Amino acid sequence: MTVRTRIAPSPTGDPHVGTAYIALFNQCFARQHGGQFILRIEDTDQVRSSAESEQQILDSLRWLGLEWDEGPDVGGPHGPYRQSERSAIYHQHSEQLISSGHAFRCFCSAERLDALRAEQMANKQTPGYDGHCLHLSEAEVAERVAAGEPHVVRMKVPSEGVCTVQDMLRGDIEIPWEQVDMQVLMKADGLPTYHLANVVDDHLMGITHVLRGEEWINSAPKHMLLYQYFGWDMPQLCHMPLLRNPDKSKLSKRKNPTSITFYQRMGYLPQALLNYLGRMGWSMPDEREKFTLAEMVEHFDIQRVSLGGPIFDVEKLAWLNGLWIRELSEEQFVDAVQAWALNPEYLRPMVSLVQARVETFSDLVPLAGFFLTGKVDPAPALFEHKKLQPDEVRKAMQLLLWKLEGLRRWEKDLITMTIQRVAEHLGLKLRDLMPLLFAAVTGQASSVSVLDAMAHLGPDLTRYRLRQALELLGGTSKKETKAWEKLLEEI
Secondary structure (H helix, E strand, O other): OOOEEEEOOOOOOOOEHHHHHHHHHHHHHHHHOOOEEEEOEOOOOOOOOOHHHHHHHHHHHHHHOOOOOEEOOOEOOOOOOEHHHOHHHHHHHHHHHHHOOOEEEEOOOHHHHHHHHHHHHHOOOOOOOOOOOOOOOHHHHHHHHHOOOOOEEEEOOOOOOEEEEEEOOOEEEEEEHHHOOOOEEEOOOOOEOHHHHHHHHHHHOOOOEEEEEHHHHHHHHHHHHHHHHHOOOOOEEEEEOOOEOOOOOEOOOOOOOOEHHHHHHHOOOHHHHHHHHHOOOOOOOOOOOOOOHHHHHHHOOHHHOOOOOOEOOHHHHHHHHHHHHHOOOHHHHHHHHHHHOOOHHHHHHHHHHHHHHOOOHHHHHHHHHHHHOOOOOOOHHHHOOOOOOHHHHHHHHHHHHHHHHOOOOOOHHHHHHHHHHHHHHOOOOHHHHHHHHHHHHHOOOOOOOHHHHHHHHOHHHHHHHHHHHHHHOOOOOHHHHHHHHHHHHHO
16 A cells, blocks of 8 residues: 555645644655655635635745645646535535435525524534434425525434544544534535545545644544445544644644744744754654754654644744754855845845935945844834824734734735725724834834835734734733724724
8 A cells, every 4th residue: 555645725824834734744654654745725715715825835835845746736646636626526426425315405594503503502502403404305305406595415424322533643532423513515605615525535536644633533523424425445544733832722823923934034944944843742763853854754653743732932943943054054054044035036126115215235224124134123112102092002003913914915005905994993094003013014113115015024024023013012901802803893
């Protein structure tokens, strides 16, 4: 048997270090067994998926040094490798499940399902579908389908007994069937949910081992059932521990930078970041801190993965990155710095922003030095505002950050429009928020156009600096967060 593993990211946002973490372990497991590693794009979320996000994922993983044998950009015998291009395959398998009696059409409205969930929550019951459409006659189903009535396809699930999931790290995991919902497999728009597409694709692509995050443990019974319904052999499962913040909470961008491109722009070496991700819950036999990807593959043993939640500590990452930097030759150091920011691709767009403002080249550093640094250190006095009280400044900054976090395309016009909407909601003008942004993004009271600067710096560094500014101003309390999140919904 040829070992085949995969990574299947969704192109719905910034490329996440958690994606790289899982990709790294899948690649190491495959390479250590002389197998193949596949990259598949799960882009069935038509609203949130974008080609830009997909390209960022591919570029970021490749920047780290990861390589796949099959994928949307390299091809392969099991394509297409984008789920949006495999709709006919999922539809065929969905109909097969209905014909065999393992799935059914559900016509329940969103209103009915919301009311059902509210009632179950009020009664302290586990939320789940109640089987309302499970016993509709074939004639009624055919009539409603012919009339064009919207519906989804749900899988049938046992109501009694226990499902035993075999895990490579955790042994047998028992989950009562009563806790497993009748999962939607095909949405009303005709696209599959993750659960159906994941199982069908893994089988058709010959995946033998699935290494994924532990958040998918509760979904394993649904996947096991689908393999059983189709009569297929199931891949071996291995649920990796989730990356954690220093406070042991799940790694999130609100507490830690999570985008791969953030660390790229901050000046981390890709080898160091990959090295650090390899240390997340795993260790070399000799316990060494610093190792290459090739060395990790050579010594890789999945049984050395620890189930304790690995802590993603940026300070420890910086220390490890320093080890890598200090071992570079002088020539390698110069090349790495040039590749980081002193390259024409990054510098050229800055020219139009700074050339008309300088009289000597030495003026560049005080004027545009913030383009070539990760963190800026604005003085608290820069956030004193003529129209806003300190609490109102923090509220404005938090709303700006949240809205900019939701911006999928990072372009000057869209950035400006987003800031404008926040300003209008607060009864302000765009120019009223500019001093706050100048301070947070550039660390100065004035500089080149801050909107142009935000567009050039990119979403990762811009959002990071806004978070740093908020921390400087005292952060937000839980009460404030809850109240301001309600305001966010209105903007």
